Amino acid sequence: MSEPLKVALLGCGVVGSQVVRLLTEQADDLAARVGAPLELAGVAVRKLGRKRDVAVPESLLTTDAHALVTRDDIDIVVEVIGGIEPARSLILAAMAGGKSVVTANKALLAEDGATVHAANRADLYFEAAVAGAIPLIRPLRESLAGDRVHRVLGIVNGTTNYILDKMDSTGASFTDALEEAQSLGYAEADPTADIEGFDAAAKAAILAGIAFHTRVTAADVHREGITEISAADVASAKAMGYVIKLLAICARSDDGRSVGVRVHPAMIPRSHPLAGVREAYNAVFVEAESAGRLMFYGAGAGGAPTASAVLGDLVAVARNRLAGTRGPSESVYADLAVHPVGETVTRYHVSLDVADKPGVLATVADVFAQQDVSIQTVRQEGRGDDAQLVLVTHRASDAALSLTVERLRDLDIVRAVASVMRVEGDEAP
Amino acid sequence: MSEPLKVALLGCGVVGSQVVRLLTEQADDLAARVGAPLELAGVAVRKLGRKRDVAVPESLLTTDAHALVTRDDIDIVVEVIGGIEPARSLILAAMAGGKSVVTANKALLAEDGATVHAANRADLYFEAAVAGAIPLIRPLRESLAGDRVHRVLGIVNGTTNYILDKMDSTGASFTDALEEAQSLGYAEADPTADIEGFDAAAKAAILAGIAFHTRVTAADVHREGITEISAADVASAKAMGYVIKLLAICARSDDGRSVGVRVHPAMIPRSHPLAGVREAYNAVFVEAESAGRLMFYGAGAGGAPTASAVLGDLVAVARNRLAGTRGPSESVYADLAVHPVGETVTRYHVSLDVADKPGVLATVADVFAQQDVSIQTVRQEGRGDDAQLVLVTHRASDAALSLTVERLRDLDIVRAVASVMRVEGDEAP
Incomplete structure (x- = not known):
């Protein structure tokens, strides 16, 4: 067994606290799988002395995230703060110091992936950025590396799926369904990012980029939210044997020379497998030339599922570090146009x-x-x-x-x- | 771009010919993704001069597989012959020479995985051995490396699913459904490996081994086929709202200290997502502590889907070779008992x-x-x-x-x- 690898955690909220829990509870398994213990060496938080979902030793907590990510002894930085800043600066500082980075930050990767990928000197893994625990990045990036992806189509936002599912099953209005989602914790107090499709658009940009080996940013994504969907729309769809879902669709054009990336509500036949995706679940179809149609389904959000994806990446980058190697880096060689x-x-x-x-x-x-x-x-x-x-x-x-x-x-x-x-x-x- | 990596292909049947096709058609993409061209340097076949599904240059064909896998210039050996021998001897010879190996050989891995894993000096990748193009090995081995898998449950044999689906949808007898499957190419002339559950048992052993970090062989798997299922059984299940499927189930015991691995027909409620898996499709649920329930669905067999999985592995081992590193090796540290x-x-x-x-x-x-x-x-x-x-x-x-x-x-x-x-x-x- 090698010397411990030291992990710095940025953020100790819903996801971060689950990362701490798993690093503690699964320590022996993680060490066996990596070939070295993973040692939590510091946790950057906004405020000290706050009540948290998990017990973190006082001595590990700090409000100076920059000092933490630039500490010489840190090997791997896990970023679960979200948002563009200070997450970007911290990740760049960590990369400058040669650290490996695991992040769940879809907004940053979709808005400014180019900068972070360019700064990466070790590993940048981000399975948790899209669809929580559902393995999607790794299958697209690695399992389908020998295939030609034609289309990625799916439900990648749990909040909006919960709302649309409620509207469909109970006849509720958008406003009532949103309120229920908020009261149950499926939607945030400010639900804009979800209901206006920003969250799904960021994920679509990331998926499209990997699927088509092309840089795609959030700005390239045509985005429509679900706020205009009325109970009448839902009822009318139902009468015709359809259900309304917020879909993310990344598709190669018929001539294969450009790609389109869009997020919008759409009607799908009730017999389609995506129609059966209820509540806050996510599901994504990947259509590739040789593999045919694959579907991936699971919990698309939540602390524990997202932490599971973070830990999977953490094990991978830790193994790479021990072996003195790196995982696959960004692949944008195809450089396809994104069509309007x-x-x-x-x-x-x-x-x-x-x-x-x-x-x-x-x-x-x-x-x-x-x-x-x-x-x-x-x-x-x-x-x-x-x-x-x-x-x-x-x-x-x-x-x-x-x-x-x-x-x-x-x-x-x-x-x-x-x-x-x-x-x-x-x-x- | 680095020097070409030389690939030897063992077998040029349904899967092998698709591997040749993809290596040719996707050559530019593969080179860009690997960082070096993948050059098909030789194809071992049983007989020369046979009509094949794909054009292979005469000069590449050989009947001397052993000479091919031990050639100094070969970097990677792709084995799609199937069966125990000569596949095992050829893989061992290739490994002795430090070659990386990609195989679709479920029978060999399930019967004598210990020997080939022990002989591996570079990479041994085998996504194509289980459920064709559906990414399952990589998600279990890597994405869920930070989680604790409780259960893997799924349909992993397309032939038997086709037969049971026909019996369910048309009321056909087992014999009639089998004949139809054979006439359509979904079942082989000698269907024993499929209908007696041997194929599914081999896949179950491989999945259980990876999921539970424990060596599991085909002999550890409780196996029952579908030959005893009557039209009356199917009708009776249907009347109760159930459907009969051949399931592979790998589960941790309640105390977590042992695992059970079994393949047998079972009744599942018609509302269960696996009940909707029709024809020759495969689908597998993975239940993990933090990730929750994940489902993977797609074409479980066929030349092109299986070749897609082979190519994904080929890209991975080629990247590793170029980087002078290795992917994750066999993980059996948990060494759990397999209970009867x-x-x-x-x-x-x-x-x-x-x-x-x-x-x-x-x-x-x-x-x-x-x-x-x-x-x-x-x-x-x-x-x-x-x-x-x-x-x-x-x-x-x-x-x-x-x-x-x-x-x-x-x-x-x-x-x-x-x-x-x-x-x-x-x-x-």
Whole structure:
């Protein structure tokens, strides 16, 4: 058995306290698996003397994170503070000192991954940044390294999935479902990052980058949240055999030369495996040329699952350190263009409030035809002032659909475009 | 870019020909991901001049596999022959020469993993040995290296899943479903390894070994095949809301000190995610202390999916070779005992042909009670000569249940024990 490897932990909240617990409780197993003990040598926190979920020896706590990560005896820095700063500066300082870094920081990697990857002199592992304990980064980066990924599609935000699942199963409004999620701890007091899709967009950028060997940042991701989803939308989807989910979709274009990355609510058939992902669970499909369609499912957040992913990475970087080697570094050689959302091709569900007059359907259909958007099904609901046309299109570009919707709004006979939503996952799973 | 790494391929059948295709078609991507080209330097086959699925330059083909694996210029040996010999001798010869080895050989690893692991001087990677393209070995060995796995439960044989799925969806007999599977290429002409559970048992041994850091061989696995499953069993399960699947189950005992590994048909509730795994697909649940329940799903066999797994490993060992390092080696430090199947605790479905007389249930219930096997539900079907008692027990040990069944057979009022089957997956998923 080698000398202990010294670990500095930045942050001791929900995830950090579980990391401390596991480092203590599993110490013997970890040492056997690494070939050396992992010694927790310091924990940087914002305030001392706070009550924590786990007992941390007073002597290990410090508020001077910078001093901790630059200590000569530290081998590995685990960052679970989150956010851009001070996390970035601390990681860069640690890297400058040759430390290995394990982080769960999706925001930093998605916004400024280039900087941290460039500064990396040892290992940078970040399985915990996407979908909690579900192994996704390692399978994409290593298991599928000999394959060609076509598409990654999944549910990567537990909060929004909880809210949409409640709306679907109980008929609740968005506001009521959000309040329930908050009261149960599934949503934060300020839920913006989740419900506006920022969290999912950061994860999509990270997954796309690895899947397509191309640098993708959060700014490249087309992002729509779920705040506009109404109980009526959910009910209407349900009536058609669909369920609304917030999806992250990273896809190679048909010619393979560019990729599109988007996060938005979409309708998927109730028979699709993702439709069965309930509550705060996550699930991701990866479609690769030779491997076919793979699915990964599990708890996408939470202290213990995220800590499990952190510990897996910790064991890996510790082994690498002992062997004097490094894991795979960032792979962006393919350098594909990220195409704008207008070039995305998918199907759409469009619901229009219309005047109940003869010829309405003909006029509406003509607008779709002018933009080359082919209609698959159309259904009229209600009569008189309540008349509604519900259309589902064949595959069309986002740009063509947007133009169609613009023209529809200009029609006198269309009182309102009640909703426009993408339809995904209709291919046989 | 470094000098090319030279790869020797042993076997050019369904999987091998796909490996050749990918090495050719993806050459540029592979070189970029590895940091050096991967050069196919030789392919050992049984017979020259045979028609193959892929064009292999004549000059690369050889029937002298031993000469190929001991060639000085070979860096990596990919073994996709299968079976114990000559695969083992060839792998050992390659290892003696310091080559890295990638293999899909579940039989060899499950029967004599100790020998090949001990001889390994570079890397031994074998993702393709279990569940085709589904990343399972790497997640268990690396992603969950900081966690404590409690149970691995899944469908790891596509042939038997195809047969059972057909029986379930069409009411076909085992024989008819097997014939259909054979005509479609899902089952081999000699289907013994699949339908008797040998293939699944080998995979279970490999998964258990990695999950529990303990050496487990095929001989340690309790194995039952699916040949005794009748259309009536399937129909009866269906009527109760269950479906019959061939499961591989690797579980830590309640006290954590031993593990049980078994492969057998079992009834699972139709609401369980594994119940929805159709045709020849595979799916595996991994339950770990911190990560919770993870599921991995995909194509468990086939040339291209298996080749995808081989290529992923090939990239990994090539990177390691270039870096002058090795991946994680066999981890068996926990050295847990593998307990006999009698100590397994689960639930049972027991179907008895009985005489339709007053007092039958009381007598039968008394036999269960004597062995401390508690009955959850009991149902009487038919009357007179066709009377049947269908019982589902609470959790009981396999030993107690076996003794119960023995005693039941001795009863005059029991004309036959029509079927005994384990019930799994009743806990909320």
